[in-house]
Amino acid sequence: MNRQDRTPLLIVASLVLLLGLGLLFPNWQFLGTLAIGKGLTVLGLLLLLRTGLVSFGQGLYYCLGAYAAGTLSQFTGVTDVLVLLLTAAAASGVAAVILGILLAAYRGIFFSMLSLALSMILYGLLVKTAALGSTDGFNLAVPTLLGLPLASYESRYPLFSLACVVAALAALAMHYYFRTPLGRLSPAIRDNEIRVEYLGASVRAAVHVKYTIAGVLAGIGGALTGLTVGHIDPEMAYWTTSGEFVFVAILSGTGSVAAPFLGSFIFELVRTFAYEYSPNSWQLALGTVMLLIIVFLPAGLWSLMQRRRA
Amino acid sequence: MTHLLEAKGLNKRFGAVTAAADISVAVAQDSVIGLIGTNGAGKTTFVNMVTGYLKPDTGRIFFQGRDITALHPRQVTRLGICRSFQIPQLYNSLSAYDNLIVALGIVLRNAKPGVFSRVPRLVPGHELPLHEAAEAMLERFGLGEFRDKLAGVLPEGIRKLLDIAMALAVKPRVLLLDEPTSGVSSEEKFEIMDRVMTAVRAEGATVLFVEHDMDIVSRYANRVLAFYDGRILADGAPEAVLADPEVREYVIGAHAQPKEVSHA
Numbered sequence: 001m002n003r004q005d006r007t008p009l010l011i012v013a014s015l016v017l018l019l020g021l022g023l024l025f026p027n028w029q030f031l032g033t034l035a036i037g038k039g040l041t042v043l044g045l046l047l048l049l050r051t052g053l054v055s056f057g058q059g060l061y062y063c064l065g066a067y068a069a070g071t072l073s074q075f076t077g078v079t080d081v082l083v084l085l086l087t088a089a090a091a092s093g094v095a096a097v098i099l100g101i102l103l104a105a106y107r108g109i110f111f112s113m114l115s116l117a118l119s120m121i122l123y124g125l126l127v128k129t130a131a132l133g134s135t136d137g138f139n140l141a142v143p144t145l146l147g148l149p150l151a152s153y154e155s156r157y158p159l160f161s162l163a164c165v166v167a168a169l170a171a172l173a174m175h176y177y178f179r180t181p182l183g184r185l186s187p188a189i190r191d192n193e194i195r196v197e198y199l200g201a202s203v204r205a206a207v208h209v210k211y212t213i214a215g216v217l218a219g220i221g222g223a224l225t226g227l228t229v230g231h232i233d234p235e236m237a238y239w240t241t242s243g244e245f246v247f248v249a250i251l252s253g254t255g256s257v258a259a260p261f262l263g264s265f266i267f268e269l270v271r272t273f274a275y276e277y278s279p280n281s282w283q284l285a286l287g288t289v290m291l292l293i294i295v296f297l298p299a300g301l302w303s304l305m306q307r308r309r310a
Numbered sequence: 311m312t313h314l315l316e317a318k319g320l321n322k323r324f325g326a327v328t329a330a331a332d333i334s335v336a337v338a339q340d341s342v343i344g345l346i347g348t349n350g351a352g353k354t355t356f357v358n359m360v361t362g363y364l365k366p367d368t369g370r371i372f373f374q375g376r377d378i379t380a381l382h383p384r385q386v387t388r389l390g391i392c393r394s395f396q397i398p399q400l401y402n403s404l405s406a407y408d409n410l411i412v413a414l415g416i417v418l419r420n421a422k423p424g425v426f427s428r429v430p431r432l433v434p435g436h437e438l439p440l441h442e443a444a445e446a447m448l449e450r451f452g453l454g455e456f457r458d459k460l461a462g463v464l465p466e467g468i469r470k471l472l473d474i475a476m477a478l479a480v481k482p483r484v485l486l487l488d489e490p491t492s493g494v495s496s497e498e499k500f501e502i503m504d505r506v507m508t509a510v511r512a513e514g515a516t517v518l519f520v521e522h523d524m525d526i527v528s529r530y531a532n533r534v535l536a537f538y539d540g541r542i543l544a545d546g547a548p549e550a551v552l553a554d555p556e557v558r559e560y561v562i563g564a565h566a567q568p569k570e571v572s573h574a
Contacts, residue, residue, distance in 0.1 A: 191402050199384075200388045
């Protein structure tokens with residue numbers, strides 16, 4: 001608390017930088033927006049990891065958010081991006097509140113497996129739902145803001161900038177959340193639940209709130225991804241998608257609220273190049289990167305930034 | 311007159327072991343009560359029942375006239391009964407300062423229930439009261455030089471003090487200390503107890519402490535409960551209880567003699 005808090009400044013500076021870079025490199029706008037969609041989900045996972053919980057089922061909310069926004073756009077013709085994102089946040093939030101009643105009682109491997117199982121239930125349901133395109137999913141209309149389209153064949157910049165702003169707001173909010181009494185319970189719960197209870201706080205209620213926040217973030221991330229790609233399918237809830245989020249969270253490290261976005265971008269970058277140069281063995285390249293990170297940067301990519309500052 | 315804390319006819323069995331047999335105790339405001347007894351006599355079970363960690367098989371516990379028997383530890387804490395632990399229960403990955411900040415944050419949150427207390431306060435300086443309270447607590451317990459050290463690597467005596475400081479941060483009316491000086495060298499024991507008792511008096515808390523060192527008990531307690539086999543063997547002023555023949559035989563041990571002898 002003595003040291004000046006530079007994170008808000010860092011976030012705002014990154015936002016300005018990203019908006020500038022997006023203009024300079026229009027070809028990267030698509031990848032950047034995808035990375036932010038994933039980064040938002042991983043930001044929620046970071047909250048859970050700091051609380052000592054590993055969810056292998058964030059794909060559930062990622063997919064639910066995308067489908068909530070998608071069905072609204074598909075069946076009612078609403079294309080306003082803010083309405084779609086709020087709907088995604090609300091749908092995933094409500095689902096997380098309900099499922100959190102069950103999950104908040106579990107820890108460790110039980111929490112992980114139960115979250116995975118729940119996400120696979122959604123996957124199963126969507127695969128069997130012909131009205132929503134079964135395994136094929138369906139296409140989404142281009143989102144608008146105040147009636148103006150956010151993406152076209154020529155430019156995706158408006159959607160990219162919106163994603164950047166959402167990411168910056170989420171990171172800022174999370175940063176301040178970690179400084180509230182409830183936010184501070186995260187490392188406390190990870191370290192010693194008994195003491196938390198003996199100081200007069202409910203561990204279960206705190207975990208429930210954190211799980212819900214993570215769900216909402218994943219919902220917004222999924223909706224952003226769906227709107228960027230213009231297509232959604234049940235794969236978003238498949239366990240490998242959830243596993244990818246955990247992968248990115250470990251790759252990023254939990255050192256900062258900015259880490260998930262950096263990690264997601266690096267992940268997308270590595271995947272894109274690996275896919276380009278070795279289309280049949282790109283997973284091998286990703287796996288190698290992961291291995292190197294775990295061996296040389298056990299605290300994730302963000303530890304590089306911390307080392308330099310120290 | 312209602313007592314501050316009152317246990318009536320507590321019984322607790324773990325299989326064949328009787329951990330509490332008809333325990334009845336009334337605690338008056340501002341008393342400092344020493345709980346003595348051999349291992350397994352039922353002292354910690356008593357502490358665990360009062361703080362809601364264990365439910366007695368039969369019997370009731372009242373705090374300020376209110377029945378708290380069925381409450382959870384967090385509810386008991388919110389009412390004003392807090393405890394420290396024989397093995398310090400800290401947040402090992404956090405600094406001593408942050409351990410206190412977490413504790414004080416919970417108190418702040420409980421003090422202002424309602425929607426608005428849950429909304430993050432973005433105003434600069436909103437953390438100042440927490441910060442000042444934490445610094446004051448570190449100062450009072452002489453933990454200043456350990457402020458930024460991780461709790462997990464602190465020496466045992468310091469961990470004990472931090473553990474007690476966190477319990478006291480809740481501003482309890484009743485503070486239960488489970489072996490505050492165990493695992494601490496004999497030279498440090500009085501220093502720790504002096505610090506703790508000074509802080510406790512400043513907060514105006516009533517204290518029950520579990521202790522094996524009779525010198526500590528006779529110096530700090532104004533009442534002693536001697537536990538044996540789940541029962542209270544003797545209850546009264548320290549001199550009377552420590553001189554009780556049964557207590558001397560079953561609790562202190564017949565060989566317990568003046569200090570010079572045990573050091574020889």
